[in-house]
Amino acid sequence: MISLDNAIQIIATGGLRIAIWGDNRAAPDPSLDHYLENVDVLMLPVDNVLTRPEVDAIIRKYVPKAVIPAHYFIAGLSTDGSGLDSADEWVNEQEKMHHADVRRLTRADLTLSPAKLKGAHHRIYYFGKYLEKE
DSSP states (O other), X not given: OOOXXXXXXXXXXXXXXXXXXXXXXXXXXXXXXXXXXXXXXXXXXXXXXXOHHHHHHHHHHHOOSEEEEESOOOBTTBOGGGOOOOSHHHHHHHHHHSOXXXXXXXXXXXXXXXXXXXXXXXXXXXXXXXXXXX
């Protein structure tokens, strides 16, 4: 049996707490919950590693101000044999079904601050296909 017990990284910088989920299972040990509470930004794999219901449950449980989809197919970066799909469908679903505040980025960079996230709840920043800074 394959175990997905990779480290979840928590980065505190610029007044923000950012969690990078990595290739972890959907329900980490409950002893880790206190580390994931009050995260401002959650970078979460939305393709292949977690199912959509698992992703939704994680977002509901930890209530991040912002979610950045990760681990999805990007033409020119991912190989065709990766088995990954675009995150477009997930992002569209979040916008339509969950009424998420989706910000489709037009550049490959993003600067966040506590002021920029003030009042945000389940806001999605989506890089889409962007690989390089303009």
